[in-house]
Amino acid sequence: MKDYGASATPAETVQVATSGDVVTARQMVRTLAQRGGLGLVHQTKLVTAASELGRNMLVYGGGGVVRAAALSDAGRSGIYVEFRDEGPGIPDVELALTDGWTSGNGMGLGLSGARRLVDEFDIASGPEGTTVRIVKWAR
Amino acid sequence: MSDRVPVLKIGRVLLVSIQQDLEDQMVMDLQDDLSRRIVDTGAKGVVIDISALEIVDSFVGRMLADNASVSRLLGAETIVVGMRPAVAMTLVELGLSLKGVRTALNLERGLKLLRRLGTDPA
Numbered sequence: 001m002k003d004y005g006a007s008a009t010p011a012e013t014v015q016v017a018t019s020g021d022v023v024t025a026r027q028m029v030r031t032l033a034q035r036g037g038l039g040l041v042h043q044t045k046l047v048t049a050a051s052e053l054g055r056n057m058l059v060y061g062g063g064g065v066v067r068a069a070a071l072s073d074a075g076r077s078g079i080y081v082e083f084r085d086e087g088p089g090i091p092d093v094e095l096a097l098t099d100g101w102t103s104g105n106g107m108g109l110g111l112s113g114a115r116r117l118v119d120e121f122d123i124a125s126g127p128e129g130t131t132v133r134i135v136k137w138a139r
Numbered sequence: 140m141s142d143r144v145p146v147l148k149i150g151r152v153l154l155v156s157i158q159q160d161l162e163d164q165m166v167m168d169l170q171d172d173l174s175r176r177i178v179d180t181g182a183k184g185v186v187i188d189i190s191a192l193e194i195v196d197s198f199v200g201r202m203l204a205d206n207a208s209v210s211r212l213l214g215a216e217t218i219v220v221g222m223r224p225a226v227a228m229t230l231v232e233l234g235l236s237l238k239g240v241r242t243a244l245n246l247e248r249g250l251k252l253l254r255r256l257g258t259d260p261a
Contacts, residue, residue: 019163027160030193044194044225048233051196055163099234113197113233 001122004071004080004135011069018063022054025066029081036070036079038138046079046136049114053083053132056110061085061130071135078119078137086129093125144169146176152253153177153215156188166202173206177213184258185210186249190221200235207240216256217241220249 012032014025029050033043050066057064064085071080090096099112111132115121120135144165147154153176155169173185187203189195195203207217220243230237243249 023160023162026194041225041228044223044229045232048194048196048229051194051198052233055196055198110197113235116232116234117229 001120001133001135002073004073004133011067013065013067015065016054016058016063019055019058021063022051022058025054025068026050028066029068029079032068032070033079033136036077036138038079038136042136042138045117046081046134049117049134049136050081052110052114053081053134057083057085057087057130057132060090061087064129076137078135081134083132084129085131089127089130090123090125093123097123143172146172148176148180148182151180151182151258152184152186152250153180153182154186154188156191158191160193161199163198166199170202170206170209174209174213177210177215182215184253184256185215185217186246186253187217187219188221188246188249189219189226190223190245192223192226195222195226195230197233197235200230200233200237203240204235204237216253216258218243218249218252220244220246 012028014021014028016022016025026047030043030047033046038046054066062085064083066081066083068079068081071078097111097115118134118136122133124131142165144155144157203219210217218241222242243252
């Protein structure tokens with residue numbers, strides 16, 4: 001995935017340390033998506049993906065930072081969202097992206113489901129933490 | 140610390156109308172409250188109105204599915220009503236089809252469905 005992080009400005013951020021913060025983060029993403037001209041179904045998919053990834057970050061990464069921004073690239077506009085934690089990392093990312101795989105008490109749809117709901121998805125994970133970056137284009 | 144979603148009793152039916160964006164703790168509390176109220180009241184039907192919910196993610200989806208199963212074991216049928224079309228499309232793409240959950244378009248139809256299932260809401 002292209003590195004949109006730098007071009008996506010100005011970015012808004014939410015620190016996620018509680019499940020209430022996950023709600024705040026997804027409301028931020030929704031507001032940006034509405035302003036960014038995403039249709040209702042696209043908005044709903046993006047916010048749902050943000051909810052899954054925000055919860056993952058909290059439960060498995062011990063919390064972190066959600067950063068989101070409007071984006072324009074090659075005549076398209078969209079929303080960029082980044083989830084960065086400093087948790088222990090995901091030992092096997094490919095496995096974690098498999099439907100039904102879960103290390104906790106979820107349904108195992110968090111990562112794989114979120115990936116299906118967005119247009120671009122990138123994950124980097126190691127002992128120093130996990131960063132997931134997603135983009136949803138306004139069609 | 141977090142709010143609770145009210146569970147209202149109307150006749151033999153419990154009505155849950157979710158009116159705000161749900162935190163995970165509220166979702167878990169609702170699951171506990173509902174099963175307790177079913178036992179306490181002997182309710183035969185549960186209607187969960189999610190028309191105000193802008194998203195249903197896998198956590199809330201799991202609560203809806205689990206709740207339908209638990210309620211059934213306790214002798215009550217659950218109908219989820221008012222799901223927005225964009226939410227339905229997102230749930231399916233997420234991989235959650237909520238197979239065991241009965242749904243209806245709105246509250247009125249949900250109550251009608253309960254009646255047809257032999258749960259007289261009065």
